[in-house]
Amino acid sequence: MSKWYCPKCGFMYNETTGDENLGIPAETLFVKVDPAFVCPRCKTPKNMFIEVG
Numbered sequence: 001m002s003k004w005y006c007p008k009c010g011f012m013y014n015e016t017t018g019d020e021n022l023g024i025p026a027e028t029l030f031v032k033v034d035p036a037f038v039c040p041r042c043k044t045p046k047n048m049f050i051e052v053g
């Protein structure tokens with residue numbers, strides 16, 4: 001599983017843990033997250049997120 005980060009503010013999405021605050025269950029691959037997803041901090045669109053190891 002990977003982590004993805006927002007290049008604008010550094011917010012991190014972790015596929016292993018999902019994001020409870022955003023209602024995304026653990027082990028949800030980022031590609032499976034709603035395409036309308038935006039960074040909860042700065043509203044950067046999902047397609048701008050960068051995959052990290």
Ligand SMILES: [Zn+2]
Nearest residue numbers: 006009039042
């Ligand atoms: Zn952001």
